[in-house]
Amino acid sequence: MSQSSQATAVSTQQDKEPPAAAGAAKGKLAIYWAASCGGCEISILGIHEKILEVDKAFDIVLFPCGADGKVRDVEKMPDKSIDLCLFNGGIRTSENEYMARLLRAKSKVLIAFGSCASEGCIPGLANACSRQDIFKTNYHDSPSLDNPEGVEPQTETQVPEGKLHLPEFYDTLRTLDQTVEVDYYLPGCPPESDRIWEALVAVLEGKLPPKGSVIGAASTVCDTCKRKRTEKKITAFKRTWEIIPDEEACLLEQGLVCCGPATRAGCGGLCPQVNSPCIGCYGPPDGAPDFGARLMSALASVIDSNDPAECDRIIREGIPDAIGTFYRFSLAGSLLRRTAKVAN
């Protein structure tokens, strides 16, 4: 009790008490990670003492990173008996897909939580190469490797004690909604803790947007950026190490590839605040089906040349890695999803 009163004491005025906390039957909450880094979990715990409010409202039935709770118990639960599932991570292996299907069946509301589940994020950049390429690098070519026999992971291995199994490694990483039906999206790498809290309050108060929506702002990072904007006309794209940017002027006007115009607001413009260009972790804003396309459009329109050859030179020299620049967080969730597979 003392803990929760302390929590109320430090809450700011904006923080609303979730109504379900007051005596109503507790809901069930699952938090799962698939192909991800664990940053989403840290961000969930970043709501600090408000986690106690979450605990008041929900029984946590599965949260591999933060609490006990067994997959086997979830398998035995009736369908739709979990009220809310926050699913982070992309679908890289058969185990990821199995858990996505399981949690979809058991959950009333499934939220694609964070960039990996929503659009593939950094693990999704592996869609620029094939499964064979990944195995070759990881198990044969990596300089820090000690694998003289060239062992690769097998889905089935016979040992004296019996058969051991590993999940199948998919050729193309999929997002959660390319695998199962998703109810809502919470973008960000990771989602900001304040946005997570707002989403949880929205769930508990039943004030959710229409199904299929992103829970959060509709506008762009540029809208929340305080830098001075004048006319955008650039003759060269600069890498971050090439210049020390002016602290006040728009970063894109200084030639840096800032993803602000193509990125959903929600972070509060954290990177531009510390003189670093936006890298687009919050995904595209409402109405943009493809992050890279939106960014390409925005960047192309500021190039100060009308000569095709000159435009081509500026782009090639300034943006050597198109996919890494335009799709750093969204390759798997983009319209093209991956690069062309070359027959091996």
Added chain:
Amino acid sequence: MSDTFEPKIVGFLCNWCSYRAADLAGISRAKHAPNVRIIRTMCSGRVDPAFVFKALSMGADGVMIAGCHPGECHYIEQNYKTIRRYAMLKHALRQFGVEEDRVRLIWASAAEGQQLADAINQFVADVKKLGPLNWPGHWQDAQDHTAALEAIAHEHAETMEVPV
């Protein structure tokens, strides 16, 4: 490539020049390949790279963008933005592994019906040489994972049961 392959091509034509050129080609009975599905946009500058990606991801074998000649844009200078966007788009498509000849930008004024018909014929012939794109085939897994998924469920039931 088999001779029977007829490429599906999506063409984004601007309202003021290229679409009228297409009209003129029709009125003057200029013959051209029927493979291009024409979508009229107000300006070639309206063609978001997402339109091109969407067409390719839904099974188009090629995409053509057509606008007014540079300097003759109905919206003064929007087709210069098209030039830059097209350069940016090609830069990305190269890395995706989409062949150079599958996406093409051409200019056709309202008087150039025949030129547009010729450009369409040339484009269709070039895409025919490349063969089908079938982009969704790149992300569809050749392997069926149903057995692997069922195996996980069986294994959980057999090995994860905690005795009470």
